[in-house]
Amino acid sequence: MLITTSFRANEQTIETAKALAKDLHGDYVERRKQSVKQLAMKRGDVLVVGKERFEWYQPNGEKFFFHPSSxxxxxxxxxxxxxxxxxxxxxxxxxxxxxxxxxxxxxxxxxxxxxxxxxxxxxxxxxxxxxxxxxxxxxxxxxxxxxxxxxxxxxxxxxxxxxxxxxxxxxxxxxxxxxxxxxxxxxxxxxxxxxxxxxxxxxxxxxxxxxxxxxxxxxxxxxxxxxxxxxxxxxxxxxxxxxxxxxxxxxxxxxxxxxxxx
Missing domain, CATH: 3.40.50.150 (Vaccinia Virus protein VP39)
Structure with a gap:
């Protein structure tokens, strides 16, 4: 799994992403201008750490994030x-x-x-x-x-x-x-x-x-x-x-x- 951040992430968000990469035995990559689709081509699963929420992009194209829902x-x-x-x-x-x-x-x-x-x-x-x-x-x-x-x-x-x-x-x-x-x-x-x-x-x-x-x-x-x-x-x-x-x-x-x- 690749772990990255949302665009224009602050230092705290970057540090959170790096820490999660260690905890999840994944690889942290700098977001730069890469799209999630480009990152997914390298590994499959991509976890995007944002200031407001985390998003998990799966190999089948599905995106998952927490929501209280029903x-x-x-x-x-x-x-x-x-x-x-x-x-x-x-x-x-x-x-x-x-x-x-x-x-x-x-x-x-x-x-x-x-x-x-x-x-x-x-x-x-x-x-x-x-x-x-x-x-x-x-x-x-x-x-x-x-x-x-x-x-x-x-x-x-x-x-x-x-x-x-x-x-x-x-x-x-x-x-x-x-x-x-x-x-x-x-x-x-x-x-x-x-x-x-x-x-x-x-x-x-x-x-x-x-x-x-x-x-x-x-x-x-x-x-x-x-x-x-x-x-x-x-x-x-x-x-x-x-x-x-x-x-x-x-x-x-x-x-x-x-x-x-x-």
Whole structure:
């Protein structure tokens, strides 16, 4: 991967790009007057470090950068006192802890952070280090104009790594809720913000092993979001209770470990 800066970058931005090149084991190149297309011809992936945001240009021509996207609609609904299907499936309450094992763009983690509040804890695991970098940076710097949303974003901790290996590091009952939103077995029409992540996503995910670790780490529930036709809701060693939604292409399922107090 090549790491460069936006045009007319200041010294701080240049130093940030050089530091990221070391962290990501990539090569820093001066931008000069080169276009991203010219740089991509040399290596493929190009990470452009700008003053306002980072942009990841992929070999297939897709461009990815952090944006709260659909999470903002969900957060606004929560702030109005309306319901969210993930929050309902997870039975999330203020002060709860939530581990998102498939962070992606962070929309679910942002919604969970809003629901769990200032006394809650939200951690997101993302296997792809570039995605993790962009989302971590975006969560810490993006300004939505809504104080509660900005605070919720900044409360999220992002971990770059394999979700199963990370789960193994946690003691029993470390989080109230452990959550998975893996790549669907069935293809559905994706939003433009999610589409660039498909080639970078984890496609060889050992779901059954992950659920077994999640059941150890969770105090209350393990929650799965998947296509309504998915075979992952049922396995030899577990079965999710599926919340069927008539008009949705995906459902939520959960395995409950203990009854939450009313």
């Amino acid at each position: 999470a903002m609609f969900r957060v606004k609904r929560l702030l109005r006192g309306e319901k969210d299907p993930l929050i309902e499936a997870a039975q999330l309450k203020p002060g709860d802890s939530f581990l998102d094992c498939t962070l992606g763009l962070g929309a679910d983690a942002m919604t969970a952070s809003c629901a769990t509040g200032r006394n809650g804890r939200v951690v997101g695991i993302e296997k792809n280090p570039i995605t993790a970098l962009l989302v971590r940076e975006g969560l810490n710097t993006w300004e939505t104009g809504i104080e509660e949303a900005d605070e919720a974003m900044k409360r999220i901790s992002v971990i770059s790594g394999d979700s199963i290996e990370q789960l193994k590091k946690y003691p029993d009952c470390s989080f109230d809720i452990v959550y998975f939103d893996p790549m669907f077995e069935e293809t559905i029409q994706e939003s433009t913000s999610i589409a660039p992540l498909r080639h970078a996503a984890e496609h060889d995910f050992d779901h059954e092993a992950a659920v077994q670790e999640a059941l150890r780490v969770a105090r209350k529930r393990v929650v799965l979001k998947d296509h309504w036709k998915s075979t992952r809701f049922i396995a030899d060693s577990y079965q999710f209770h599926v919340i069927k939604r008539k008009t949705a292409q995906f459902h939520y399922g959960y395995i409950e470990k203990e009854k939450s107090p009313l």
